[in-house]
Structures are given as structure tokens and as C-alpha cells.
Amino acid sequence: MSYHFTKKRPSKIFKIEKFNRQMLNKNGLIFTNEAFFQAETLTSLAWKHSLEVLFTYFSGIKACK
Incomplete structure (x- = not known):
């Protein structure tokens, strides 16, 4: 048996989450x-x-006018 795996491109949501995590880490806030x-x-x-x-x-x- 042989398996062929293709690497999927990360989704847009994953990229945004990764970016947000990086920004939080840069600001010294790790939540x-x-x-x-x-x-x-x-x-x-x-x-x-x-x-x-x-x-x-x-x-x-507006009520006063």
C-alpha cells in the first residue's frame, strides 16, 4: 500500500488567527x-x-428642538 499526501494551503481564517496570535505575542500579551x-x-x-x-x-x- 502507498499513500499520497498533499499539503493543503492554510485557510484564510487560520492565517488571521495566526496573525492575531503573533500580534498578541509581540505586544507581550499572551492570552x-x-x-x-x-x-x-x-x-x-x-x-x-x-x-x-x-x-x-x-x-x-432632537427632542428638545
């Missing part, structure tokens, strides 16, 4: 997957809160 997910979640929550505050602020301005 585990869980810690990185938690940090990402906190960032998205902060953005969501900021957008809600801005929306409320601009809605108040």
Missing part, C-alpha cells in the same frame, strides 16, 4: 483562548454601552 474571548467580550460590551449613551444623548437633543 489563552478563554481569556482572549473574555477580553473581546468586555470590549464589545464597552462599545455597546458607549453607543447606547450616544444614542440617548442625540435623542435628547
